[in-house]
Each structure stands twice: as structure tokens, then as C-alpha cells.
Amino acid sequence: MADYIKYVDVTKCDGCRACMVACKNWNDLPAEPEEFQGSVQSHANVTANTWNVLSFIEHEDSKGNLDYLFRHSSCFHCSDAACVKVCPEEAMHYTDFGTVNVDSDKCVGCGYCEQNCPFDVVQLATYKDKNGKEYKKAQKCTMCVDRIEEGMQPACVTTCHTDAMEFGTKEEMIKKAEKRLSEIKDKYPNAMIYNPEGVGGTHTIYVLAEKPSVYGLPEKPKVPTSAVVWKDYAQPIGKMMLGATSMALVGAFVSSKLFNKEGKGHEEDGGGSHE
Amino acid sequence: MSKTQYSGVKVKRFSKGFVIAHAVNAISFFALYITALPMYTEWFDWLYPVLGGPEGARLLHRIFAIAFITPTFIWLIMDPKGFLRWGKELVTWKKRDLQFFTEFVKELFGFKFKHVKQTFFNAGEKINSIIQILTAILIIGSGFPMWFPDLFPKAVVQWAYVAHNIGFGLAIAVVVGHIYLSVIHKNSRPGYTGVITGEVPAEWAKDHYTEWYEEEVKKGNFPDLDKDKNKKKGA
Ligand code: SF4
Ligand code: SF4
Ligand code: SF4
Numbered sequence: 018m019a020d021y022i023k024y025v026d027v028t029k030c031d032g033c034r035a036c037m038v039a040c041k042n043w044n045d046l047p048a049e050p051e052e053f054q055g056s057v058q059s060h061a062n063v064t065a066n067t068w069n070v071l072s073f074i075e076h077e078d079s080k081g082n083l084d085y086l087f088r089h090s091s092c093f094h095c096s097d098a099a100c101v102k103v104c105p106e107e108a109m110h111y112t113d114f115g116t117v118n119v120d121s122d123k124c125v126g127c128g129y130c131e132q133n134c135p136f137d138v139v140q141l142a143t144y145k146d147k148n149g150k151e152y153k154k155a156q157k158c159t160m161c162v163d164r165i166e167e168g169m170q171p172a173c174v175t176t177c178h179t180d181a182m183e184f185g186t187k188e189e190m191i192k193k194a195e196k197r198l199s200e201i202k203d204k205y206p207n208a209m210i211y212n213p214e215g216v217g218g219t220h221t222i223y224v225l226a227e228k229p230s231v232y233g234l235p236e237k238p239k240v241p242t243s244a245v246v247w248k249d250y251a252q253p254i255g256k257m258m259l260g261a262t263s264m265a266l267v268g269a270f271v272s273s274k275l276f277n278k279e280g281k282g283h284e285e286d287g288g289g290s291h292e
Numbered sequence: 293m294s295k296t297q298y299s300g301v302k303v304k305r306f307s308k309g310f311v312i313a314h315a316v317n318a319i320s321f322f323a324l325y326i327t328a329l330p331m332y333t334e335w336f337d338w339l340y341p342v343l344g345g346p347e348g349a350r351l352l353h354r355i356f357a358i359a360f361i362t363p364t365f366i367w368l369i370m371d372p373k374g375f376l377r378w379g380k381e382l383v384t385w386k387k388r389d390l391q392f393f394t395e396f397v398k399e400l401f402g403f404k405f406k407h408v409k410q411t412f413f414n415a416g417e418k419i420n421s422i423i424q425i426l427t428a429i430l431i432i433g434s435g436f437p438m439w440f441p442d443l444f445p446k447a448v449v450q451w452a453y454v455a456h457n458i459g460f461g462l463a464i465a466v467v468v469g470h471i472y473l474s475v476i477h478k479n480s481r482p483g484y485t486g487v488i489t490g491e492v493p494a495e496w497a498k499d500h501y502t503e504w505y506e507e508e509v510k511k512g513n514f515p516d517l518d519k520d521k522n523k524k525k526g527a
Contacts, residue, residue, distance in 0.1 A: 105331060106337070125331075133450060150347070153347075241447075247453050247457055251461065266468060270472075
């Protein structure tokens with residue numbers, strides 16, 4: 018199936034937060050009252066129960082004018098997703114649409130994904146089972162996969178009244194982003210398309226009016242080197258080593274049985290070799 | 293391991309402190325290994341129900357992690373002299389230690405070999421100790437950022453997973469060898485009972501740790517086996 022992308026043109030966003038509400042609504046996410054953040058922004062970052070946060074940034078542009086920047090922020094659905102790489106349970110997985118989803122039945126709440134997401138997106142939510150015992154599951158934006166499967170668009174996209182968001186195939190959306198970028202370059206000389214290479218490109222791409230760091234985004238996000246060393250080298254070598262050690266032991270055991278049948282291997286014949 | 297042909301004379305090899313420390317170390321290591329397996333790879337997910345689910349496995353892993361830190365202190369407090377001797381031997385390397393390995397490989401695979409005079413800890417045990425100390429540092433040191441990720445920078449937490457993996461990979465490889473030698477390999481086997489009871493057959497001790505044995509004989513702590521039995525070929 019083709020890859021689907023959510024295209025976000027932040028320059029069209031007016032900060033209405035309808036996407037936040039739509040997300041909570043569709044996904045049945047509980048409200049999370051927050052302390053005052055010192056700005057209009059409601060939550061500091063996305064959380065396990067708030068998969069979509071509108072960030073509000075007061076930015077002084079190169080001419081010294083105050084610019085109010087908005088960004089719909091949620092999971093990027095990386096093509097080379099660190100969360101998928103490190104998940105030991107295959108709970109984090111790629112969907113047929115190229116997006117990334119958590120299989121709650123498989124998730125064991127280990128938090129490896131949380132520690133490795135380069136965008137700080139995925140987090141663990143705490144639940145209580147019927148015996149009152151607490152357990153954890155990773156949660157994040159699903160790209161409304163349940164809607165996509167039914168041929169609908171993500172809730173946040175549907176609800177956006179300025180058309181700041183659109184959803185479609187990769188080619189279409191990238192074309193759209195490029196076109197839009199050329200339109201706004203005059204007004205925003207620092208504008209760019211945010212679709213970082215280091216994570217293989219993403220399935221939520223942005224047209225940003227300013228440099229990523231202005232939006233609190235990493236300039237060059239990548240799958241953490243530690244995650245690569247861990248998952249692509251240390252763990253496979255570890256498994257191999259275990260195998261090799263066991264084989265060596267079996268070899269040693271068999272050969273000492275063969276050559277040392279009567280316990281004659283010992284010159285002094287003092288070693289106890291008596292089965 | 294049924295009967296042995298040893299004369300029955302036993303000598304004290306390990307102090308109570310060492311026996312306890314060793315047992316705590318062995319039990320907690322094994323428990324850590326079991327509770328970690330399902331967290332390490334999905335192959336072992338069938339262990340989750342046994343361990344009380346992921347939360348149970350994590351809790352047990354943390355309890356045994358604390359137990360795993362204690363043996364050093366148990367040994368140090370209960371038997372400081374033995375502990376210091378260990379430390380001293382670990383940093384003392386002589387030609388005989390290298391010879392030991394050549395002979396040891398022959399012994400391991402059941403070929404003819406001769407004993408190289410060793411002190412209290414033989415070269416193999418020294419290597420085992422050194423690797424285990426290093427891996428323990430790696431495992432314990434990386435365990436903290438994994439347990440308390442909020443207290444550490446993200447990069448430290450991320451690298452901790454790598455260090456933990458490498459640490460326990462090495463540790464397990466060494467432990468498997470260590471267990472093989474003590475439990476299965478027949479020439480080393482008396483060491484296994486020794487580490488539980490603290491005592492080993494005198495002849496075995498003399499063969500395997502000659503220098504140490506002779507020292508103790510000189511001090512009058514151990515019987516002089518050569519006196520009763522003069523037919524030994526030189527080792
Ligand atoms: S943004 Fe984070 S949680 Fe989303 S796919 Fe990428 S690594 Fe996974
Ligand atoms: S918390 Fe869940 S989704 Fe995240 S890595 Fe662990 S098992 Fe996978
Ligand atoms: S795609 Fe769905 S889950 Fe993701 S932010 Fe939009 S509404 Fe929320």
C-alpha cells in the first residue's frame with residue numbers, strides 16, 4: 018500500500034486548537050489539567066493522554082518584529098522509527114500506510130521507546146487493572162489508523178478549518194509542500210520543509226516558517242546512535258555469543274568424555290574423575 | 293559426582309563470608325538473568341506469566357539488582373583478610389599464570405596436562421574475577437540510569453541500555469564457563485562443593501593450589517600430605 022502522509026502547513030494555522038480537541042474526542046483521551054505554562058500553550062509537550070498539542074511560540078524575526086508561530090505537534094511517524102527499532106515486543110510497528118502504531122496487547126510498558134524517540138513523542142500511560150494493580154502502556158498519536166482503514170482522514174485533519182493540514186499519498190503531499198514553500202519564501206526567508214533524513218523521512222511533514230529549532234524541534238534528528246549500537250550490534254552479538262559459548266561447552270564436555278574416559282587425563286591421577 | 297578417591301582429609305578453603313557472598317552473588321545473578329530474559333527479547337515472553345507479568349518481572353529484577361550489589365560488602369565486612377588477598381592476587385601476574393592457561397586448555401578438553409603451581413586463586417579464577425568485576429561495574433553502573441531515567445541526561449540513559457547489554461552478554465558468557473568448570477568439569481568439581489561448604493579435599497587443594505597449600509602447611513594449618521604419601525611424581 019502507498020505511504021500516506023499528514024502534511025502540516027504551519028503558516029496557515031491560526032492556533033484554534035480544534036485539532037487538539039478533535040484528537041481527544043475521537044481517541045477518547047482523558048483530559049489532563051495542566052499548570053499555567055506561562056503562555057497560551059496548554060501543555061508543555063505531547064503526553065501519553067494528549068497526543069496532539071498546539072505549540073505557541075513568540076518569535077522575534079530577523080527584522081525585530083514579533084511573530085506568533087503555531088505548530089500542530091504530534092508523532093512524526095518516522096520511516097526509520099527509533100521507537101520501532103528498540104521495542105523488544107514488536108508492539109511498535111509500521112502499519113500498511115507507512116505510519117507507526119503501538120499494539121497495546123503486545124506492549125509491556127518497558128519504556129524503551131520513550132527513552133529513544135528523538136522527538137520526545139511517545140510516553141507511557143498508567144492504568145489500573147480490575148485488581149487495582151498498576152500497569153503501563155506506551156501511547157501516542159496513531160495517525161487515526163482506525164479512521165484511515167475506513168477510508169476517512171485523521172480527525173485532526175478533518176477538523177482543521179484553515180486547511181493547514183491535509184492527508185494524502187506521499188508524492189502528492191511532498192509536491193504540495195514544495196509548492197507552498199516557494200510561495201512563502203519571500204515572506205519567510207528561513208522557511209523550510211521538515212522531513213528529516215536522519216529518521217528516514219517522516220509521515221507527518223511540515224512546512225515551517227522558521228528554522229526547526231525555533232519550534233523546539235531538533236535541526237537534525239536521527240535514530241540515536243546508541244539505539245543502533247544496541248539493537249544492530251550488541252544484541253545480535255550477544256545472542257551469538259551465548260550460542261557460541263554453549264557450543265564450546267558442549268564440545269568441551271563431549272571431548273573430555275571421549276579422551277578422559279577413565280580419568281587418565283591427569284598425570285598424577287589425583288583428580289577425582291569418578292562418575 | 294558420587295564418591296571420590298580422595299583420602300577424606302579436608303581443608304578449609306573459603307571463609308563463611310566468602311561462601312555467603314558467593315551464594316548471594318550466584319543466586320541474584322541467576323535471578324537477574326531469568327527476570328531479564330523476556331525484557332531482552334520477545335523469545336522469552338512466555339516467562340512473563342511465570343514472573344507476574346511485565347510489572348512483576350521488573351519489580352523482581354529490581355529487588356535482585358539490589359541483592360546483586362551486596363556480596364562485595366558482605367565479603368569485605370565478614371572476611372576482610374580474604375577479600376584483600378583476592379584483590380592482591382588479581383593484580384599479581386607471573387609467568388606461571390600464563391603457563392596455567394596452556395595446560396588448562398588441555399585439561400578442559402580432556403587431554404594430558406600437568407599442574408602449574410598456583411596460589412590461592414589460579415590464573416583462570418583471576419581472569420574470571422576480573423571480568424566479573426568489570427561487567428558488574430558496567431551492569432550496576434548502567435542499571436541506575438535505566439531505573440531512574442529522570443535523574444540522568446537522555447543520552448546517558450540511551451547509552452546505559454547499550455552498556456547493560458554488553459555487560460550482561462559478557463557476564464553470562466563468563467558465568468557459563470565458570471559454572472561448567474565447577475559443576476560439570478570433573479577435575480575442577482571439588483571447587484563446587486568447596487564454595488558451598490567452605491572445605492575441599494586436601495589432595496585436590498594441594499594439586500590445584502600448590503603454593504597456597506604449601507604456605508598453609510608451613511604455617512601449620514594444613515596436614516603435610518607428602519609425609520604420608522611419598523610416591524608423587526613431580527608436577
Ligand atoms: S516521532 Fe517518535 S514515537 Fe513517533 S514514530 Fe518517530 S520515533 Fe516513533
Ligand atoms: S513501552 Fe511498549 S511500545 Fe514502547 S518499547 Fe516497550 S513494549 Fe514497545
Ligand atoms: S492523527 Fe489522529 S491521533 Fe494523530 S494527532 Fe491527529 S487526531 Fe490525534
